[in-house]
Amino acid sequence: xxGVTQSPTHLIKTRGQQVTLRCSPKSGHDTVSWYxxxxxxxxxxxxxxxxxxxxxxxxxxxxFSGHQFPNYSSELNVNALLLGDSALYLCASSLVASYGYTxxxxxxxxxx
Amino acid sequence: xxEVTQIPAALSVPEGENLVLNCSFTDSAIYxxxxxxxxxxxxxxxxxxxxxxxxxxxxxxxxxxxxxSSGRSTLYIAASQPGDSATxxxxxxxxPTGANSxxxxxxxxxxxxxx
Numbered sequence: 266x267x268g269v270t271q272s273p274t275h276l277i278k279t280r281g282q283q284v285t286l287r288c289s290p291k292s293g294h295d296t297v298s299w300y301x302x303x304x305x306x307x308x309x310x311x312x313x314x315x316x317x318x319x320x321x322x323x324x325x326x327x328x329f330s331g332h333q334f335p336n337y338s339s340e341l342n343v344n345a346l347l348l349g350d351s352a353l354y355l356c357a358s359s360l361v362a363s364y365g366y367t368x369x370x371x372x373x374x375x376x377x
Numbered sequence: 378x379x380e381v382t383q384i385p386a387a388l389s390v391p392e393g394e395n396l397v398l399n400c401s402f403t404d405s406a407i408y409x410x411x412x413x414x415x416x417x418x419x420x421x422x423x424x425x426x427x428x429x430x431x432x433x434x435x436x437x438x439x440x441x442x443x444x445x446s447s448g449r450s451t452l453y454i455a456a457s458q459p460g461d462s463a464t465x466x467x468x469x470x471x472x473p474t475g476a477n478s479x480x481x482x483x484x485x486x487x488x489x490x491x492x
Contacts, residue, residue, distance in 0.1 A: 269420075271420075298479065298480075300480075300482075305484070306484055307381070307466055307468075307482030307483050307484045307485055308421070308466075308468075308480070308482050309482075310479040310480065310481070313478070313479060321478065321479055323479065353418070355420060355421065357421075357480070361474055364409060364426055364428065365409070365411055365423055365426045366411070366423070366480060367423065368413070368420045368421035368422075368423070369420050370419055370420035371419070371420045373418065
């Protein structure tokens with residue numbers, strides 16, 4: 266049973282560019298959340314998708330957007346990249362109203 | 378606004394020691410609390426999840442307890458091993474669905490177990 270799959274694992278982008286990160290949830294899960302983890306910090310909630318709609322959003326600017334597809338997979342898009350966007354981006358999936366979240370291995374984004 | 382604190386930020390112990398990692402949260406109205414392990418540069422591995430109605434959960438050498446009224450949880454690791462070296466994060470979920478069903482994390486405790 267595959268867990269949460271994220272791609273790519275590492276990415277280097279230049280300031281001002283745009284990036285798309287991808288996530289496939291654990292089999293049977295229908296809710297996908299994205300988190301940003303800066304070095305030495307705990308993960309910070311970006312947003313959550315359920316039924317192809319954004320259900321909650323954390324304190325992140327509109328440069329961060331997302332999408333959920335009918336097969337429950339999800340994308341995180343970041344426009345106009347800043348150096349401060351360099352972080353580990355984690356995807357988590359769950360069943361709505363279930364108990365726990367399952368996390369992927371993350372995508373390490375470096376903005377230069 | 379829920380805030381989660383984990384102190385100290387780092388801990389170094391000799392192999393074989395029993396240890397306790399602490400987590401505190403400001404709003405006691407939680408749905409559940411989850412402990413995660415994170416190896417350097419890697420994703421999060423769920424260790425234990427405690428529902429708000431539960432007092433503790435156990436898995437192997439790990440035991441997690443929850444005291445909602447005082448806003449505290451502890452992760453007990455018995456007979457620590459060098460392979461336990463990692464960062465341990467606790468995360469609180471305030472609601473099962475909808476707004477505030479997100480996880481609020483502490484900054485983690487980086488554990489080093491010396492051979």
